[in-house]
Amino acid sequence: MKNFAMIGAAGYIAPRHMKAIKDTGNTLIAAMDPNDSVGIIDSHFPDAAFFTEFERFESYLDSLRRAQADTADYIAICSPNYLHEPHMRFALKSGADAICEKPLVLDPADIDALQAIEGDTGQRVNTILQLRLHPAIIALRDKVAAGGHDKKHEVDLTYITSRGNWYLQSWKGDTRKSGGIATNIGVHFYDMLHFVFGALQDNVVHYTSDTKAAGYLEYEHARVRWFLSIDVTDVPEDVRATGQRTYRSITCDGDEIEFSGGFTDLHTRSYEEILAGRGFGLEDNRVAIDTVTNIRTMTPNGATGDYHPFIKGLL
Template sequence: MKNFALIGASGYIAPRHLKAIRDTQNNLIAALDRFDSVGILDSYFPKANFFIEPERFDRHLEKLKYEQNVELDYISICTPNYLHDSHIRMALRRGADAICEKPLALNPWNLDALQKMEYETGQKIWNVLQLRLHPSIIALKAKVDSAPKDKVFDIDLTYLTSRGNWYYTSWKGDISKSGGIATNIGVHFFDMLSWIFGDIKENVVHVQTHDRASGYLEFKRARVRWFLSINYDVLPSSIKEKGQRTYRSITIEGEELEFSEGFTDLHTEVYKNILNANGFGLEEARQAIEIVHQIRNTKPIGLKGDYHIFAKKELAKHPFSKLH
């Protein structure tokens, strides 16, 4: 049984990590969050100690080590994007491996510093890249790998996940903290595309506002038109009529990739691989971080070239946005 701590216990994604720790028959000894709405701990680890101050959290872990000989093996990180880098460093300094949500850092050069810390501490940084474990994605990679080596696939990626006004007040609406739309909701898709289709060759941004981003990516084996948005108004009418607020579509050579199911236990599978020293490390995460960093720092060219059809949808400013 391994000992875990978790940072970001009140967040949306924390329950998946709690479930993964429990389902792999390990133990959570401490959790940290500045907010105390963490009753979810009762469903998984009611005996875990909880802290709202990082100093007292760190002190508790140190006392467990030196007074009770309790070693910490992993720290799971479920915090806002801009804090991942700092919390990874905290984990390594505490003598634990870090298991971190995407992105590991907002800037590619931060990965180089983290890599040095890995070397100096002897600890590992693991990234949660759960789409790589989805059965449909694995099958697609096998299909691409078996295709003629000079085959370049044409892909349309559309991900619309509606968010309310709260989004713009939260850290997610602040590009300096979230990295913007492409980073916050797109980085896992860009990682998946990198994993399947190889090195990036071209990165063009057509549209980038507070509520959407769209562009063109060319990989070694794929040409990708992509569109991401958090605006309910851009959803297809057929989705709205069903009362749904999310639309996800990937078409490859005009054929829809079906992967609407199978997400439930992917974090648990990620943890199983990490515990077997077979998880996704820092280098696997690098290209997706480079892609979203470039998107964030590229001036959109407008509706020119090979753009996604949704890029033509009407733009609407939002009064609460921090991005325009």
């Protein structure tokens, strides 16, 4: 049994980590979050110590280490995006491996700094790249690999996940803290595209705003038009008419890739791989982090070149 601590226990994603810790037969010994609305802990680890101040959380883990008690083997990091890097530093320097939610960091240079700390401490950063473990995505990667080295697939990625007015008022609406729409809701898709279609060769941005973004990516084996949004009005009318507020579509050469199912246990699968020493590390994240960083800093080109059809009504 391994001991886990958690930073960011009150957020949306934290329960998936708690479930994964429990499902893999391990225990959560301590959790921290400035927000004290964390009753979800009782469903998994009611005996876990809880702190609303980072300093007290840090002191508690340090006291366990000094007493040679049951210290944290892993620290799961589910904090806001801009805090991932300092919290991973803390985990490594505390003698624990880190398990960090996406996006790993907001600045690619942080990957290099964290690699240096890994070398100094002997600890490791693991990240949740759950789409790499999805059976449908693995099958697509195998199909692409079998299709020949010279083939370029035509891919359209459309992902609309509606959010209410609260979103832009939270840290997620602050680009300095979240990295913006492409980073916050899209980074795992860009990682998936790199995982399936190989090296990134071109990155063009056609449109960006606080609530949506669109562009073109070319990989070794694919040309990809992409559109991301949190605006419900972007959901196709026929889909909205059924009461749906989300829309996800990935087509490859005109064929829909169906991967709506199979998401339930991907965090548990990720933890299983990490505990077996097969987790995804810092370098695995580099291409996706470079991709979203460039998207964030580029000047949009507008409706030129090979652009996603959903931006026609926006320009």
